[in-house]
Amino acid sequence: QKEVEQDPGPLSVPEGAIVSLNCTYSNSAFQYFMWYRQYSRKGPELLMYTYSSGNKEDGRFTAQVDKSSKYISLFIRDSQPSDSATYLCAVTQGAQKLVFGQGTRLTINP
Amino acid sequence: NAGVTQTPKFQVLKTGQSMTLQCAQDMNHEYMSWYRQDPGMGLRLIHYSVGAGITDQGEVPNGYNVSRSTTEDFPLRLLSAAPSQTSVYFCASSNTGIYGYTFGSGTRLTVV
Numbered sequence: 777q778k779e780v781e782q783d784p785g786p787l788s789v790p791e792g793a794i795v796s797l798n799c800t801y802s803n804s805a806f807q808y809f810m811w812y813r814q815y816s817r818k819g820p821e822l823l824m825y826t827y828s829s830g831n832k833e834d835g836r837f838t839a840q841v842d843k844s845s846k847y848i849s850l851f852i853r854d855s856q857p858s859d860s861a862t863y864l865c866a867v868t869q870g871a872q873k874l875v876f877g878q879g880t881r882l883t884i885n886p
Numbered sequence: 887n888a889g890v891t892q893t894p895k896f897q898v899l900k901t902g903q904s905m906t907l908q909c910a911q912d913m914n915h916e917y918m919s920w921y922r923q924d925p926g927m928g929l930r931l932i933h934y935s936v937g938a939g940i941t942d943q944g945e946v947p948n949g950y951n952v953s954r955s956t957t958e959d960f961p962l963r964l965l966s967a968a969p970s971q972t973s974v975y976f977c978a979s980s981n982t983g984i985y986g987y988t989f990g991s992g993t994r995l996t997v998v
Contacts, residue, residue: 784926808984819890819976819989820929827984864928871917871983872936873944876928 779803782865782877791886795852799865799877802846806867806875809841811850814862814879823863824850855884888912892977892990899967899997907962907993909977917980918960919987922946922973929976935960967997 782799789795797811808827812820824839826832832839840849848865865877893908911918919934931944933952941952949971951963960979964971974994978987 780928782928810986812989817992819991821989822986825984825986866929868984871980872919872934872942873931874919874929874987876921876930878926878928 777802778878779806779875780865780867780877783880784878786881786883788883788885789855791855791857791884793855793884795850795855795859795882795884797850797852797863797865797880797882799848799867800846801848801867801875803869804843804846805869806846807870808868809839809848810866810868810874811837811839812864812866812876814864816861820864857884857886860884890977890979890988890990892975892993894993895991896994897996899964899995901967901969901997903967905964905967907964907975907977907995909960909962909990910958911960911977911979911988912958913979913981913988914957915979915981915988916957917983917987918954919944919978920950920952920960920962921976921978923976923992924973932962932975964995969997971995972997 810825811823814820838851862879864879866874920932921929935954980987
């Protein structure tokens with residue numbers, strides 16, 4: 777069993793839709809949670825990080841963590857074509873080792 | 887401010903050849919890591935470092951060596967390239983680790 781499971785998609789939605797991206801993890805020792813966005817042929821860029829259960833908002837993006845269910849989500853409101861990318865969740869116990877999900881490829885159609 | 891710089895961007899190697907992938911950061915970050923990205927596998931940790939002179943193995947270290955003689959540089963050496971090492975390699979750095987890493991733009995390696 778992989779430590780982090782993420783539906784690889786692809787996911788295609790119309791512009792303006794609310795997008796929900798999800799990951800589950802198996803080890804309750806993971807305490808820090810991140811979402812990265814990766815455009816084609818580019819390196820991942822950090823979107824959001826959080827370390828507590830609950831919601832964290834940043835503009836159109838909301839990261840949600842449920843430690844009791846070992847479930848993390850990223851919501852994108854008012855999605856734009858420029859949001860089309862692969863989204864990767866990542867978890868870690870400490871500073872050194874990030875464990876990534878497989879990534880979800882998202883396309884926002886104008 | 888360049889961030890994390892990786893060279894080369896593309897490389898083709900023959901089986902058995904060796905090479906070094908370069909990674910440099912100018913943010914004075916203590917934590918540096920190497921990942922490989924393969925289709926359907928996400929990013930997998932190869933080696934990491936928590937400061938100059940300190941390195942350790944990640945999830946997939948076989949066939950790779952690292953060293954960290956300075957805070958800025960963290961090269962990855964392929965000892966004897968194999969087709970299974972065909973991948974995209976990313977270097978990343980962080981000052982805290984737990985609040986996220988900054989990634990380079992990657993090296994696309996093909997071993998024939």
